[in-house]
Amino acid sequence: MEMLETRKLTTFTPPELDENAMATQREIWKIRANNNIKREELLEANLEAMYEVSMSICDPVMKDQICNHEDYEEIDIKQDTLGLLKIIKKPCTQTEKMTPTWAIIML
Numbered sequence: 001m002e003m004l005e006t007r008k009l010t011t012f013t014p015p016e017l018d019e020n021a022m023a024t025q026r027e028i029w030k031i032r033a034n035n036n037i038k039r040e041e042l043l044e045a046n047l048e049a050m051y052e053v054s055m056s057i058c059d060p061v062m063k064d065q066i067c068n069h070e071d072y073e074e075i076d077i078k079q080d081t082l083g084l085l086k087i088i089k090k091p092c093t094q095t096e097k098m099t100p101t102w103a104i105i106m107l
Contacts, residue, residue: 051081054088065091 017029058066066072066087075083 047081048079051079051084054081054084058088062088062091 017026021029055063055066066084069087071083072087074080075087
């Protein structure tokens with residue numbers, strides 16, 4: 001199985017907390033920080049899943065076109081779903097090159 005190098009697309013930047021903050025303000029800060037971390041983890045997982053699903057529904061001809069695209073290597077390393085969809089969009093919008101599988105998916 002090929003190992004994929006993944007780079008984290010999101011990073012957590014904690015909100016500012018005044019050093020003179022009251023206990024309630026510190027607790028609210030902790031809750032917000034934890035919620036932000038959870039959202040970013042969920043976003044990261046969803047983006048990875050979306051990348052994998054997008055690749056899995058491609059037929060062999062489309063996968064070959066994607067893999068031969070000049071930007072594919074960087075997109076695959078980053079697991080960049082939007083970059084992948086941009087590559088997929090080009091052949092899909094050219095009706096003379098459209099495969100039957102993608103004609104159905106576009107509907």
